[in-house]
Amino acid sequence: MIEVKDLHKSFGEAHILKGISTVFEKGKTNLIIGQSGSGKTVFLKCLLGLFEYEKGAISYEGHVMSELTANEKRDLRAQIGMVFQGSALFDSMTIAENVMFPLRMFTKQSKSEMEDRVDFVLKRVNLPDAHKKMPSEASGGMQKRVAIARAIVNNPKYLFCDEPNSGLDPKTAIVIDNLIQEITDEYQMTTVINSHDMNSVMEIGEKIVFLKDGYKEWEGSKDTIFKTDNEAVTNFVYSSNLFKKVRRMYIEENQ
Amino acid sequence: MKYLHNIGVYFLMIKDMFRKPTKWSVMRTLILKDIDDLIINSLGIVAFISFFVGGVVAIQTSLNISNPLIPKYLVGFATRQSIILEFAPTFISIIMAGKVGSFITSSIGTMRVTEQIDALEVMGINSLNYLVFPKFIALSLYPFIISIAMFLGVLGGLAACVYGGYGTLEDYIEGIQTDFIPFHIVYAFIKTLVFAFLLATIPSFYGYFMKGGALEVGKASTTSFVWTSVVIILANYFLTSLLLG
Numbered sequence: 001m002i003e004v005k006d007l008h009k010s011f012g013e014a015h016i017l018k019g020i021s022t023v024f025e026k027g028k029t030n031l032i033i034g035q036s037g038s039g040k041t042v043f044l045k046c047l048l049g050l051f052e053y054e055k056g057a058i059s060y061e062g063h064v065m066s067e068l069t070a071n072e073k074r075d076l077r078a079q080i081g082m083v084f085q086g087s088a089l090f091d092s093m094t095i096a097e098n099v100m101f102p103l104r105m106f107t108k109q110s111k112s113e114m115e116d117r118v119d120f121v122l123k124r125v126n127l128p129d130a131h132k133k134m135p136s137e138a139s140g141g142m143q144k145r146v147a148i149a150r151a152i153v154n155n156p157k158y159l160f161c162d163e164p165n166s167g168l169d170p171k172t173a174i175v176i177d178n179l180i181q182e183i184t185d186e187y188q189m190t191t192v193i194n195s196h197d198m199n200s201v202m203e204i205g206e207k208i209v210f211l212k213d214g215y216k217e218w219e220g221s222k223d224t225i226f227k228t229d230n231e232a233v234t235n236f237v238y239s240s241n242l243f244k245k246v247r248r249m250y251i252e253e254n255q
Numbered sequence: 256m257k258y259l260h261n262i263g264v265y266f267l268m269i270k271d272m273f274r275k276p277t278k279w280s281v282m283r284t285l286i287l288k289d290i291d292d293l294i295i296n297s298l299g300i301v302a303f304i305s306f307f308v309g310g311v312v313a314i315q316t317s318l319n320i321s322n323p324l325i326p327k328y329l330v331g332f333a334t335r336q337s338i339i340l341e342f343a344p345t346f347i348s349i350i351m352a353g354k355v356g357s358f359i360t361s362s363i364g365t366m367r368v369t370e371q372i373d374a375l376e377v378m379g380i381n382s383l384n385y386l387v388f389p390k391f392i393a394l395s396l397y398p399f400i401i402s403i404a405m406f407l408g409v410l411g412g413l414a415a416c417v418y419g420g421y422g423t424l425e426d427y428i429e430g431i432q433t434d435f436i437p438f439h440i441v442y443a444f445i446k447t448l449v450f451a452f453l454l455a456t457i458p459s460f461y462g463y464f465m466k467g468g469a470l471e472v473g474k475a476s477t478t479s480f481v482w483t484s485v486v487i488i489l490a491n492y493f494l495t496s497l498l499l500g
Contacts, residue, residue, distance in 0.1 A: 077379030078378075082377045085370070090371055104280070
């Protein structure tokens, strides 16, 4: 579980996060949504410890991140897996080497143990034969799956994903969404996803936090988002005619 | 103010480069890869340039000696001095700032743009140690390149002088042995080590701290080349004043 209390973050004069408080629960896919410039990426980077914040607290299982020693922070980071928007695979390594990288850095496993684990996670993300390919030879969807494999290879407690569906076709996006949700259930991880994709919101949003202008405007789930009267949320989520119709049908069916 | 700020950030980067070392088994692989990329892959161009510039120095010296009172061995002497004191350590370093420097800036800059550096940081890896330290160690072999440049420069002078008909082999050999001061070699290698440090760290600084996209990677490579060259020329001036002045 990750708990955020009254989080504030500024860059010079620009106040980006204005007192965000929320809880991301274990074993759930938690989505952060909002328009471009609403502070989603800054929020995610604060959660990851890539940005220092001015005020507030982020706790991992009750341990406040800013109070951890360097070694404790290192231990915490070893329990975090991250899927970046552009996958962030290392260009100079093959797909197998990319996935093996966290094992080489943080474990004392033998080469054969590491290879077995890489085989297992690559099979888990449906890429059993991609070991020797370079990232540049893989499609966008494959790269995302490799990034997920790299993120989970060390059995992390926390999985963060920044726009995992960006640049993917709708079918592949659904495959990635389902994969993240299955892995979250399977390993009982705390998963936090930063997303623009309304399909993801409807499909896997077990908890949704909506940010607007640096404030937490609304929070709920994929079920409650259909019923909310919050104008900012409905304007954002149901901006397309298709989603407006879906919402209308959902409300009519459930009346 | 911006320049002062950048100088401060540069020195903090150097301090952080030695902090929280990467696991040795991984670091060893990175060092070997950087030796291949930065040292071995530069040998061809350095050898080519050194040999022909040595030849040109010998020809120019010979053509400009019109006074019969000036001994013919001066061609070998002037070639040796030019190559050992300036051409090999300083001008090869300027060429390396273009070749190796832009490679370092663009490779680290691309990693910054594509969030690969963020990926390292999220995993709890000191990205400066992971990326810059192996380059620093690999470039500690830079004097090896410069000694090859010295040898081939003097050899190029000999070939041009003898086979071009500008002097005899005996005169040239006598010239390169005349008034030889071993400290000049020491001076050249001290400069080389300082330049190696600059070649590893300044391009890394411009790559690591760049902001923006692909276009900015190109701009950062150009800026890195300019500043590496400027700092090498300034360091050359101060080291020469200090060691030979």
